[in-house]
Amino acid sequence: MEEEKLEQPLLKKKYYENCPGCKVDQAKELGTDVSLRNLSFIWMAVLCGTLPLASLFPFVYFMVEDFNIAESEEDISAYAGYVGSSYMFGRTLTSILWGIISDRYGRKPVIIVGAITVVIFNTFFGLSTNLWMAIGMRFLLGSLNGLLGPIRAYATEIFREENQALGLSTVVAAWGVGLVIGPALGGYLAQPELKYPHLFPKGSIWDKFPYFLPCFVISAFAFAVAIACIWLPETLHYHNGSKESTDNVEAAEVGSSESKKDKMIEKDESLFLNWPFMSSIIVYGLCSLHDITYQEVFSLWAVSPRRLGGLNFTTNDVGNVLAISSTGIVIYQLSLYPSMQKACGPVNLARIAGVLSIPLLQSYPFTTLLSGSTLYLVINIASILKFLMGETISTCLFLLQNRAVEQHQRGAANGIAMTTMSAFKTIGPAGGGALLAWSQKRLNASFLPGTHTVGERGIKGTENVKVID
Incomplete structure (x- = not known):
C-alpha cells in the first residue's frame, strides 16, 4: 500500500x-528539535x-607487567603501546x-551495534x-564499533541549522569528558582487591582479573545506552521503500539561489579538492596523534618508578589527576570557550x-624534581591546562570542518575525519610507548636525557597547529 503524503500548506513541504x-x-x-532528550542521546552515545x-591507560602498564x-622493565611501555594502538588500527x-x-x-542501527x-x-x-x-579484543572493539562517525553526522541532522553548533559542541564536550573520565575510571577501579579489600576480597573474580572492574562498569553503561537508543529518532528519510536523504529537499530550497547552487555543484565534484576542509583534516590528524600520544605517555610516565624518570604514581593518583582535569573541561566548555571563540x-x-x-609540555620532565603536595598541585595545574588546550584545538577544528562543507556532504566529511584521526x-x-621505553634507557644521555625526549616529541606534535589554517 502506497504511503500517504501529508502536506502542510503554510510550509509548502511534503x-x-x-x-x-x-x-x-x-x-x-x-521548533521542537532542541530538547534535553536529543542532547542526552548524543551525550550518551559519544561517551x-x-x-x-x-x-x-592508567592500568595497561601493570596489565602488561602481569602478562610476564x-x-x-623498560620494555613494558612498548608492549603497552601495542595494546593501545590496536583499537585505533x-x-x-x-x-x-x-x-x-x-x-x-x-x-x-549503527549506533546501537x-x-x-x-x-x-x-x-x-x-x-x-x-x-x-588483549590486543585482539581491542582490535575487534575498534573495528566493530562505528558509532562515533554517524553520531557526528546525527548531531547536525537532528537540529535546525541555527542550532547545529549546539549539537556539535555537545559531541566535542562529551568526547573530551569521555577521554578524561575513561582513564579516571581505569585509575580508580583497576586492582580493586588492593585498593578496596573490604569490598573485593582475595580469591574473588576481581582478584583473578584485577582489571575487569573498570571494563565491566563501562560495558554496563554501554548496555544501558544500547537500550536507550531504541527510542533514538532516526534522521534518514525512507520514501516508498527507498532511502532518501534530506539533500533532495535542501537542493530544492537552494535552487532559487544560483550562487548557492553553483557552490553545491562545485563541492560535489570532489570533497578532496575543498582545501579549507582538507587543511583542517590535516591539522586534526596531527593533533589527534599528539593528544593520544600525550594520554598514553602521561599515564605510563606517571606510574613509572622514579629511577626511570617517572613520578611513581599509583593508578589512584592518575585517576585523581584526570578526574580533576575532567571537571575543568566541563566548566571551560560551558563558560569560557564560547566567548573566547x-x-x-x-x-x-x-x-x-x-x-x-x-x-x-617542556615543563613536564622538571616536575620530577618536586614531591609531596607541591608535586600534586603542579601536575594537576599542568594537566588541566593541557586538556583545555587540546579541547580548544579539537573543538575549533571540528567546527571548521563542518563549516567548510555543505550539509549533504557532512556524512562523508565526518567519515574522512574519523578515518584520519583513527x-x-x-x-x-605504539610510538609513544616505544619512545618512552627508549627514553627510559638513556637517562644519562648528554642530549635530551630520559623523559626530556618525550617532551620534545610533544613539541613536534603541536608545531603544525601554528602554520595551517
Missing part, C-alpha cells in the same frame, strides 16, 4: 506519514564510544565502511589473560592554544 526523517523535519519546522578508548612478556580499517552503512541503513560491541569486547578485554588476547575566531584560538602547549591515533600509543 512529509511522508511513516518516514522517520520526515517526523524529525516536522519537529525542526515546529559510550569514547570511554573504552582511553580507560586502559616483557624481557626488561581496527577503527582505521572500518570507519568509512560504517559511514557507508549508516548512510544506507540509518544512523540508529556500536554500543553492543562495547558491551561484548570491552568486557572480554577486562578478562584478558595474555598480550595477544567569539572573540578570537576558531583559527586564531587554535593557534594560540598550540603555541601555549609548547612551553607547557590512522594517526593508531601510531600514537
Whole structure:
C-alpha cells in the first residue's frame, strides 16, 4: 500500500506519514528539535564510544607487567603501546565502511551495534589473560564499533541549522569528558582487591582479573545506552521503500539561489579538492596523534618508578589527576570557550592554544624534581591546562570542518575525519610507548636525557597547529 503524503500548506513541504526523517523535519519546522532528550542521546552515545578508548591507560602498564612478556622493565611501555594502538588500527580499517552503512541503513542501527560491541569486547578485554588476547579484543572493539562517525553526522541532522553548533559542541564536550573520565575510571577501579579489600576480597573474580572492574562498569553503561537508543529518532528519510536523504529537499530550497547552487555543484565534484576542509583534516590528524600520544605517555610516565624518570604514581593518583582535569573541561566548555571563540575566531584560538602547549609540555620532565603536595598541585595545574588546550584545538577544528562543507556532504566529511584521526591515533600509543621505553634507557644521555625526549616529541606534535589554517 502506497504511503500517504501529508502536506502542510503554510510550509509548502511534503512529509511522508511513516518516514522517520520526515517526523524529525516536522519537529525542526515546529521548533521542537532542541530538547534535553536529543542532547542526552548524543551525550550518551559519544561517551559510550569514547570511554573504552582511553580507560586502559592508567592500568595497561601493570596489565602488561602481569602478562610476564616483557624481557626488561623498560620494555613494558612498548608492549603497552601495542595494546593501545590496536583499537585505533581496527577503527582505521572500518570507519568509512560504517559511514557507508549508516548512510544506507540509518544512523540508529549503527549506533546501537556500536554500543553492543562495547558491551561484548570491552568486557572480554577486562578478562584478558595474555598480550595477544588483549590486543585482539581491542582490535575487534575498534573495528566493530562505528558509532562515533554517524553520531557526528546525527548531531547536525537532528537540529535546525541555527542550532547545529549546539549539537556539535555537545559531541566535542562529551568526547573530551569521555577521554578524561575513561582513564579516571581505569585509575580508580583497576586492582580493586588492593585498593578496596573490604569490598573485593582475595580469591574473588576481581582478584583473578584485577582489571575487569573498570571494563565491566563501562560495558554496563554501554548496555544501558544500547537500550536507550531504541527510542533514538532516526534522521534518514525512507520514501516508498527507498532511502532518501534530506539533500533532495535542501537542493530544492537552494535552487532559487544560483550562487548557492553553483557552490553545491562545485563541492560535489570532489570533497578532496575543498582545501579549507582538507587543511583542517590535516591539522586534526596531527593533533589527534599528539593528544593520544600525550594520554598514553602521561599515564605510563606517571606510574613509572622514579629511577626511570617517572613520578611513581599509583593508578589512584592518575585517576585523581584526570578526574580533576575532567571537571575543568566541563566548566571551560560551558563558560569560557564560547566567548573566547567569539572573540578570537576558531583559527586564531587554535593557534594560540598550540603555541601555549609548547612551553607547557617542556615543563613536564622538571616536575620530577618536586614531591609531596607541591608535586600534586603542579601536575594537576599542568594537566588541566593541557586538556583545555587540546579541547580548544579539537573543538575549533571540528567546527571548521563542518563549516567548510555543505550539509549533504557532512556524512562523508565526518567519515574522512574519523578515518584520519583513527590512522594517526593508531601510531600514537605504539610510538609513544616505544619512545618512552627508549627514553627510559638513556637517562644519562648528554642530549635530551630520559623523559626530556618525550617532551620534545610533544613539541613536534603541536608545531603544525601554528602554520595551517
